[in-house]
Amino acid sequence: MRDVRVCIVGDEGVGKSSLISSLIKEAFVKLAPRTTLPEVTIPASVTPGHDVTTLIIDTSPRPEDRSHLVNEIRKAHVVAIVYAIDNPNSFDRVPTYWLPTIRSLGVNVPVILIGNKIDLRQGQVTNQGLEDEILPIMQEFKEVETCVECSAKIPLNVSEVFYFAQNAVLHPTAPLYDTREHTLKPSCTAALSRIFHLCDINKDGLLDDDELNDFQRICFDAPLQARELAGVKEVVAQLGSEGTTEGGGEENPGIVDGALTEQGFLWLHTYFIQKGRLETTWKALRTFGYGEDLSLREDWLYPRFDIPSDCTAELSPKGYQFFTDIFETFDKDHDGALSPHELDALFSTSPGNPWLAGGFPETTITSDSGAVTLQGWLAQWSMTTLLEPRVALAYLAYLGYPHTAAATSTTPLPSTSALLLTRPRKQDRKKGTVQRQVFLGYVLGAAGSGKTALLKSFVSGGGGAGRRGLGRHEPTMGKGKTVVNSVETGGGEKYLVLQEFGSNYESEMLRAPKKLALADVLIFVYDSSDTNSFSYISNLRQQYKLDDIPSLFVATKSDLDLAQQRHEVQPDHYCRRLSLRVPVAVSVKTGELAGVWDTVVGIAMHPLSAIPGGVTRPANRLGTYLYLTAGVGGVLAVGLILWRRAGGASWLGLGGAARS
Incomplete structure (x- = not known):
């Protein structure tokens, strides 16, 4: 509910106070000359729509009342200038005195003109005649919304006067209509x-x-x-x-x-x-x-939707249904994919495609011709909701979700009903299973290890546009690359979002606790044919202490000769010592991916199965960690602690010292 403050101004004797009195009494009451009425409040319960309280302020044009007049004009939401139909001079002063006076006060509110004493008019005036009389004023003073003729004495059109005054505030003409051009x-x-x-x-x-x-x-x-x-x-x-x-x-x-x-x-x-x-x-x-x-209002595009730090946002069933329906509506040729032309039509009610800067449509599943499939469309929105929930909310509004998703309901759905909050990660990990539908994996590894090719293979769909260029190294530019696809599991379909980072931004991400906490899985990639590739990810783990996030190691380029890694411990042994599965060997070039994406999703759903060091970490884990992450390359280990348990005996080895 809001208030509308109406300030009534005009020359002496035009009937300002009589109009207010006639409205209140619903009959004409003769007032004493030079009467100025106190402020009148019209409650919302007696106004059309019952949603606005109207305050009516009477004023006097006398010089001694000038300060009160100026103060009330400045506080007004709408100014009503009254002139008397039987007094042409009072009408002439509307454009020569009253409107310039209002402008000189720096007031920018709508103005309505009120021609009072219509009962005293000689002869008839048509609507066209009134328009011809008022139009020059409206053309010069854009703040003038309308003109109403009335009579406080009969009374006639009195309530309409104040209805138009309310409307001038609640439903202004100026933003909608050019009164000069019609x-x-x-x-x-x-x-x-x-x-x-x-x-x-x-x-x-x-x-x-x-x-x-x-x-x-x-x-x-x-x-x-x-x-x-x-x-x-x-x-x-x-x-x-x-x-x-x-x-x-x-x-x-x-x-x-x-x-x-x-x-x-x-x-x-x-x-x-x-x-x-x-x-x-x-x-x-x-x-x-x-x-x-x-x-479009900010509260319409970005309704309040708080996401606790340990939770994420996903599309609700209503959200998935809306995006499915809109896909099918704009798939005019019914080929199961959206062409660039169809996408342009779909996004015509919005600022445009929100994903172009990220490399779309190569970020998701496309047909052989490069058109986005329904699977890719839903996956892309799943990724947007996870990584940029505000963008998802805004585009739901742009595309018409609150209304077109509720065609059978009399109450429009809030756009937040298309999203839902996931269970906190800590609670998920405590229970050992994850109920979320969308997972995020960070892909880490040295330049040239095959990260980009691996991501491209994830959205290649077994061929088509996504498979182009998989065999050559393409340096990751900018802040990185993000792709998304759906993965079939025993529990249904899940969405997996994969992100890799340019070399300049990888360390920035790993130093950001909030960013790192979003990851469901860390995927450490190394080139199995490059002798130095594994040391990079080993050092990365040691430098940033990445021991609390489920992890998977992937050995790429398995179609090439296996190289002995220049590392104190070879990858298989390294992973076993961390109680992790041995690296998954894949070859993007030959299409042999060894079910790596099923494995990633399985880890995301059961995170305790891939925590480095196992579910229960022994007190001596620091020693094991130092052993596993020690590099060679000419550097001697200063200290090495190995614990072995056999028949209750323990040995402590210090450098080359003999066993004691």
Whole structure:
């Protein structure tokens, strides 16, 4: 609920106080000359819509009351300038004195003009005559919203005066309509066009009766009756071509095959505005998230959705259903994939494709022609929701989720209903199983170890666009590469997001506890044909103490000759000492991946199975850790502690000292 503060100004004797008194008493009351009424409050319960309290402030133009007048104009939400129809001088002073005075105070609020004492007019004045009289003022002073003629004495149109004053604040004309050109403003046209396309459920460029009824229900909580639908079409037909196409003639651009076109939809709202029914257009705009400046509101795009540090966001079943439905709607050729043209159409109600900077569509599953499949589409949104939940929320709003996802409901769904929070990681690991559907793996390794090729193979789909260039080394540029795909498991389908980092950003990520905590699995990659490759990841583990995150080692290029690693302990032995499975040997070139992605997802679902050092870490783990991470390359171990347990005996070895 909000307040609307109406300041009534005008020359002496034009009937300002009488108008207020007539509104309150619902009858004319003769007041003493030079009377100024105290502030009047009209409660929300007696105003249309029951959602606004109106404060009406009477003022005096006398010099001794100047400070009060100025103060009230500055506090007003709308200023009503009253002139007397039987006093032409009072009308002439509207553009020569009152409007310049309001401007000189630096006040930027709507103004309405009130012609009082209509009962004293000599002869009849048509609407066209009134418009001709007022239009020059409205063209010079854009703050003037409308002009209403009334009589406090009869009374006539008194309540309408204050209704228009409220509307000037709640449903202003200026953002919507150019009174000089008599056209919708560009920002209003863009907003209404977007609403049209969101309500065009089958995307045929028309609003049929069902879609018009959905629009009516969403905005006004009630469907249109058959006669009302016919009335809407009749108005549009008259606006378009002074008649319909039935019986011959040119086609009406506002109505095609009995359905409303985009142009007809815009004409209809222009008609509402011109007839003073701005609340109709504003209701539609606000229902679809637009603010007073006709941009989408921050609270609409980014509703509050707090994610605790140990949790992540995923799409809910409603979210997955929405993205499935919109995919199928825009897949016009029904080939099971979205072409670039179809994607452009899909994102037409948004700022554009949010993934292009990240290399999309090579980040997910595509067809042989490079079009995004439904599997890839849902995977991409799963990744966005995990890594950038605010972007996911905003695009749900851009694409129409609160309304088009609730076509059978009278209450629009909040966009947050398309997301859900996962169970805290600590709780998951304590239980030993993970209930999440989307997992994140960081892929770490030396330059040239095959990380990028491994990620490309993950989204290649067994061939097609994703497999191009897998055999050659491509240095990771920028902050890295991110890909996503679905993986079938015994418990259904899971989504796996893989990230690798450019050499300049890998250490930055590993030094960021919050970033590191997001990982479900660390995937350490080394080139099995390069003698120095394994030392890099061994040193990485030692430097950043990566012992609390489930880990998997992957040996790439298994199609080449196996090289002896220049490391104190060979990879298989290194992993066994950490109670981890031995490295998975893969060859991207030959397509032999040894079920590595199933393994990664299995580790993510059962994290205790791949914690370095095992589920229970012995007190002597530091010694084991030093042994496993010691490098060679000409460096001698200063101290080495080995614990062996055999028949209760222990040995302590110090350098080359003899056993004691």
